[in-house]
Amino acid sequence: MGLFKAWKEVKAVAASGASTGQRPHGGQGVALGFAMAMMKMMGPLLAAEAPERGDPLPGTEAGVLEPQDPGAMQAAMAAITARDSAFDPQLLTTFADQVFAAVSAAWGSGDSAAVRPVLADAIWDDLAAAVVVAGAGGSGMILSRQAGRSTLAGAWAGTWYDTARFNVAVSVDLPAEMAAEAPPGFGPWNEDWLFQRSVTPGGASVMPAESCPSCGAPASTDAAGACTHCHQPIPLLTSGWVLTAIRSHNPMVEMVRDQMTSAARQNPAEFAQMPDEFLRLLPADLVAQIAPDRVATLHLRP
Ligand SMILES: [Zn+2]
Numbered sequence: 001m002g003l004f005k006a007w008k009e010v011k012a013v014a015a016s017g018a019s020t021g022q023r024p025h026g027g028q029g030v031a032l033g034f035a036m037a038m039m040k041m042m043g044p045l046l047a048a049e050a051p052e053r054g055d056p057l058p059g060t061e062a063g064v065l066e067p068q069d070p071g072a073m074q075a076a077m078a079a080i081t082a083r084d085s086a087f088d089p090q091l092l093t094t095f096a097d098q099v100f101a102a103v104s105a106a107w108g109s110g111d112s113a114a115v116r117p118v119l120a121d122a123i124w125d126d127l128a129a130a131v132v133v134a135g136a137g138g139s140g141m142i143l144s145r146q147a148g149r150s151t152l153a154g155a156w157a158g159t160w161y162d163t164a165r166f167n168v169a170v171s172v173d174l175p176a177e178m179a180a181e182a183p184p185g186f187g188p189w190n191e192d193w194l195f196q197r198s199v200t201p202g203g204a205s206v207m208p209a210e211s212c213p214s215c216g217a218p219a220s221t222d223a224a225g226a227c228t229h230c231h232q233p234i235p236l237l238t239s240g241w242v243l244t245a246i247r248s249h250n251p252m253v254e255m256v257r258d259q260m261t262s263a264a265r266q267n268p269a270e271f272a273q274m275p276d277e278f279l280r281l282l283p284a285d286l287v288a289q290i291a292p293d294r295v296a297t298l299h300l301r302p
Helices: 003-020 026-048 070-083 089-109 113-118 121-137 139-143 176-181 251-266 284-290 292-298
Strands: 052-054 146-157 161-172 189-198 206-208 236-238 242-248
Touching (some): 026 121, 070 146, 089 121, 089 161, 089 189, 121 139, 146 189, 251 284, 284 292
Antiparallel strands (some): 052 242, 146 161, 189 236, 189 242, 206 236
16 A cells, blocks of 8 residues: 555544544444554554654663754864764764665665664664565565655764764655655655764674673673663663664654544543554553553553
8 A cells, every 4th residue: 555545544533532532432442443453554664754763772862863062063073083083973874874775775676685784773773663564565665765864953072972963855856647646744844864873882783782881790681782781871882873762753653643633532442452553652641541561562662
């Protein structure tokens, strides 16, 4: 199913849930069931285009996804250069554009193997699953036409990592006949792309440290990436810059999420059965309300 058609179906079911204000029955129940089945199919796509994808690596200083003032950014770039004289912000910006282009290409080819070495696990897992679904459904063609232009917007020289955040201006170059079908609000948007590399390089693209740098115990981490002995973060080691987090400000995806949230409030029992990647799009307090038994395994963001 095409992305725009699916989007209209989702919009329709969200609207029907909101207008009745009660549990569906009869014909409406059948329509809702159909929409639910369709949304389950769309789950991987929604996850790969979710507003929040990935997270800063464990042990990253706070605030790397927040705006940074230019003075602090200059100071951080000087600090990164002090420990790596080869650091070149221009080259890194070109690299960010190349990663964006390679991710777009994966949507078109259905093959994400080429970007594996530069994506953190959480982002790659969702992308790898989604490009296959998108290719089969035809949505991959639309998503492969995303073009991004990166501007360095923040830099941090941390204890464990060098971190660079890019503001990416995303546009989609649609063929004319598709542009006519595109919903209102489908246009250029901004995304924040966070690249990180460990100060202590690893051999693999991303690998765990062998021991906890805080207490010296052999590395054993909890779900949040903290040491099970001293509860300090255990950093990951990278062989170079890796994309660890994306925060997308795509108004179409945000609109879908708002409509899903509204529909989930109206139909809590049906939404309690939705796949994980779908529930992760809903506010954490709503998920706790409609699917309390699944909260523990969902790794929801606060
Ligand atoms: Zn420790």
